[in-house]
Amino acid sequence: MNIKELDKKYVLGTYGRGDVEFVSGDNATLTDSEGKKYIDFTSGIGVVSVGHANARVNKALCEQLSKITHTSNLYHIAPQAKAAEAIVKASGYDMACFFANSGAEANEGAIKILRKHGERDGEIKRYKVITLKHSFHGRTITTVKATGQEAMHNYFGPFPDGFVYADDIQSIEALLDDHTAGVMIELIQGEGGVEPQDKVQVQALEKLLKSKNIPLVVDEVQTGGYRTGEFTASQLYGISPEIITLAKGVGGGVPIGIVMTTLKNVLSAGDHGSTFGGNYLSSTAVCSVTEILNELKASGELEKTSTYFHSVLDGFYANNKKLFTQKVGIGMMCGLRVIDADLLARIMSNAKDNGVMVLRAGRNTLRFLPPLTITKEEIDAGFKALSTAVSTL
Numbered sequence: 001m002n003i004k005e006l007d008k009k010y011v012l013g014t015y016g017r018g019d020v021e022f023v024s025g026d027n028a029t030l031t032d033s034e035g036k037k038y039i040d041f042t043s044g045i046g047v048v049s050v051g052h053a054n055a056r057v058n059k060a061l062c063e064q065l066s067k068i069t070h071t072s073n074l075y076h077i078a079p080q081a082k083a084a085e086a087i088v089k090a091s092g093y094d095m096a097c098f099f100a101n102s103g104a105e106a107n108e109g110a111i112k113i114l115r116k117h118g119e120r121d122g123e124i125k126r127y128k129v130i131t132l133k134h135s136f137h138g139r140t141i142t143t144v145k146a147t148g149q150e151a152m153h154n155y156f157g158p159f160p161d162g163f164v165y166a167d168d169i170q171s172i173e174a175l176l177d178d179h180t181a182g183v184m185i186e187l188i189q190g191e192g193g194v195e196p197q198d199k200v201q202v203q204a205l206e207k208l209l210k211s212k213n214i215p216l217v218v219d220e221v222q223t224g225g226y227r228t229g230e231f232t233a234s235q236l237y238g239i240s241p242e243i244i245t246l247a248k249g250v251g252g253g254v255p256i257g258i259v260m261t262t263l264k265n266v267l268s269a270g271d272h273g274s275t276f277g278g279n280y281l282s283s284t285a286v287c288s289v290t291e292i293l294n295e296l297k298a299s300g301e302l303e304k305t306s307t308y309f310h311s312v313l314d315g316f317y318a319n320n321k322k323l324f325t326q327k328v329g330i331g332m333m334c335g336l337r338v339i340d341a342d343l344l345a346r347i348m349s350n351a352k353d354n355g356v357m358v359l360r361a362g363r364n365t366l367r368f369l370p371p372l373t374i375t376k377e378e379i380d381a382g383f384k385a386l387s388t389a390v391s392t393l
């Protein structure tokens with residue numbers, strides 16, 4: 001059986017897979033099983049932040065693998081402690097970390113901190129978590145319920161209680177009550193359609209919540225790890241949340257989820273845990289990826305890449321005003337609104353045929369999440385292929 005047949009027979013059909021099998025990659029360039037090359041504007045949904053087959057990360061991983069991979073969290077793990085230090089220092093916040101394996105699991109950890117924090121020093125049990133209608137927080141039973149999109153709540157119930165959905169940032173205030181344990185938002189909604197929140201509104205929300213001693217969780221699973229130009233989007237927005245969750249980009253392709261928080265003493269020994277979380281392999285990846293990105297940020301290279309990507313994207317948008325209505329996003333998390341969803345599907349399929357991989361977000365947004373190490377040549381080649389792809393529509 002070929003791979004497609006094996007997949008169909010032995011893997012559950014939870015994904016509408018594109019009909020392509022990549023076998024290798026080099027920075028923002030992918031090669032499929034037939035030897036065809038593609039420019040990768042997806043980085044595996046914002047994961048491969050320092051590019052495919054990054055030599056520095058691979059060297060660090062191979063060295064670690066030749067020593068020790070896993071011992072469990074019952075013992076000290078040097079790279080985990082170093083990864084926590086690197087993450088906290090890059091963020092500039094006075095926080096400590098919990099290590100998990102995915103974005104959803106990081107958000108679960110954040111919700112557990114909110115709930116336990118809500119139970120302290122008071123007769124009233126604060127348990128409600130307010131999230132936004134167009135949010136996306138994950139696929140576990142709890143994070144699917146935390147996700148405000150109604151369509152995600154088909155099947156799987158009964159769900160954990162206590163999630164309340166606000167239409168937008170400004171309508172959160174009216175939903176706060178004595179039972180509110182916390183508010184969880186994305187600063188730039190990713191899956192919801194590349195929707196940046198308004199900075200002034202977010203800062204006003206932060207102030208309001210601080211005055212009421214209600215913790216703010218920022219889900220930075222997609223925005224974290226310099227995706228927006230700063231290590232966290234929270235820094236870019238000039239706010240100090242009590243909890244930030246990270247995942248996708250911070251491990252460069254090795255699965256990891258991180259909860260970082262100023263509420264360092266809420267969880268005690270035994271309250272929470274993870275067998276794999278932050279083992280030698282994943283935390284070594286975090287150390288290496290963070291070091292590389294810190295250097296790119298400090299040298300100005302990260303900003304140069306983003307500026308160049310935007311200038312080429314602007315040109316592409318200007319040349320195709322018949323297809324697109326708006327350019328959206330911040331840093332290397334950006335997109336173009338397509339006039340309708342059918343057209344977006346055709347653009348994506350043509351793009352693949354022409355050798356460039358792009359993403360969808362929401363209903364009608366063409367989304368770009370390129371590796372942060374993408375070169376000028378790769379950006380040029382990608383948009384050249386995309387221009388050809390849309391010229392035949």
Ligand SMILES: *Cc1c(COP(=O)(O)O)cnc(C)c1O
Pocket residue numbers: 101102103104105107136137138139186190191219220221222247248
């Ligand atoms: C991808 C994503 C998640 C879920 O992460 P998984 O690793 O797939 O569990 C949660 N929140 C946001 C904002 C995401 O983009």
